[in-house]
Amino acid sequence: xxxxxxxxxxxxxxxxxxxxxxxxxxxxxxxxxxxxxxxxxxxxxxxxxxxxxxxxxxxxxxxxxxxxxxxxxxxxxxxx
Amino acid sequence: xxxxxxxxxxxxxxxxxxxxxxxxxxxxxxxxxxxxxxxxxxxxxxxxxxxxxxxxxxxxxxxxxxxxxxxxxxxxxxxxxxxxxxxxxxxxxxxxxxxxxxxxxxxxxxxxxxxxxxxxxxxxxxxxxxxxxxxxxxxxxxxxxxxxxxxxxxxxxxxxxxxxxxxxxxxxxxxxxxxxxxxxxxxxxxxxxxxxxxxxxxxxxxxxxxxxx
Numbered sequence: 001x002x003x004x005x006x007x008x009x010x011x012x013x014x015x016x017x018x019x020x021x022x023x024x025x026x027x028x029x030x031x032x033x034x035x036x037x038x039x040x041x042x043x044x045x046x047x048x049x050x051x052x053x054x055x056x057x058x059x060x061x062x063x064x065x066x067x068x069x070x071x072x073x074x075x076x077x078x079x080x
Numbered sequence: 081x082x083x084x085x086x087x088x089x090x091x092x093x094x095x096x097x098x099x100x101x102x103x104x105x106x107x108x109x110x111x112x113x114x115x116x117x118x119x120x121x122x123x124x125x126x127x128x129x130x131x132x133x134x135x136x137x138x139x140x141x142x143x144x145x146x147x148x149x150x151x152x153x154x155x156x157x158x159x160x161x162x163x164x165x166x167x168x169x170x171x172x173x174x175x176x177x178x179x180x181x182x183x184x185x186x187x188x189x190x191x192x193x194x195x196x197x198x199x200x201x202x203x204x205x206x207x208x209x210x211x212x213x214x215x216x217x218x219x220x221x222x223x224x225x226x227x228x229x230x231x232x233x234x235x236x237x238x239x240x241x242x243x244x245x246x247x248x249x250x251x252x253x254x255x256x257x258x259x260x261x262x263x264x265x266x267x268x269x270x271x272x273x274x275x276x277x278x279x280x281x282x283x284x285x286x287x288x289x290x291x292x293x
Contacts, residue, residue: 024292028098031140031285032131033105037147042104044124045111 095231095238103231103238105282106223112275113180113220116166119159126155139284146278153274161271168268178262178269182217185255193217197251201225204243206236219259222251245290256283 095103111121128151131144169177179185183193190196194217201207201216206228214221229247232238260276260283263269269276 021292024289025096025098027289027292028102028285031133031143033098033101033285037128037131038101038104038108040128041121041124042107044121045108 093232093237099230099238102286103227106227106230109275109279109282110220110223110227113170113218113223114214116163117154117157117159122154122157122159122162126151139281139288142281143285146274146281150274150278153271157271165268165270165272169263169266169272177266178259180219180259181215182219182222182251182255185258197222200247200250204229204239204247217251219256222256226252241290248286248290252283253287256280 108125111117117125130151131147133140133144170180181194182197186193188196194215197216198207204225206225208216216222216225226244226248227233228236229239229244257280260280263276264273
């Protein structure tokens, strides 16, 4: 565990979710944020194969923007 | 395993279901701005369930409505067309139709939004281990940061609400809606108009939920 630990019990800025706010939770659940929709698309977003490299001609311009490279990096950092 | 220390691969601090959902949406939206959706992702969005709206608030209605529009657009969109639209809108240094960089929308008192953002990421322990052509103030990168703060990742703990709100208030809320408006206003935007409308409504939900104390 690398989360910060502070001793002041009143500080909620460093201890994740120690005191969930029921009103906030109710608000989010009421608008469906807890639904299955998000899980399905997140799985697809994180686990899908990277898009093919776009070779439309922009990949070498300017600061070397390369779709494939940065998307690969993105997937590397999100693999579970 | 003895002692108080936990192995690196230990399960992260569990988060509430609604926060996992928030992290999931951040993951999806980040992915859509990092690159165009491929066929698999379009299908996944199209097949996703609708968001039930139990309250009558405008923000909630916009959220479920824009999600329905994005699902419908994902069903209708061709991945090659989405890829071309992404390139036409966002790719092309100096001549992209719409900028996805915060620096294009924000003014920094210190002079550099990107430098401040990098310092904040370093403070959060989210600095990049390897160079990337995707700058940290790119909308995809910013949304990915929110995903990590809310939901964590392997080796990355989720953060408390106050930390999430701090980053959101500084590096998402001030410019995301204006960036989305630029996308929506572009005659080139088609699929990404729906993406932008959903991002706007999601950011509004986030803003309102952070305000509940």
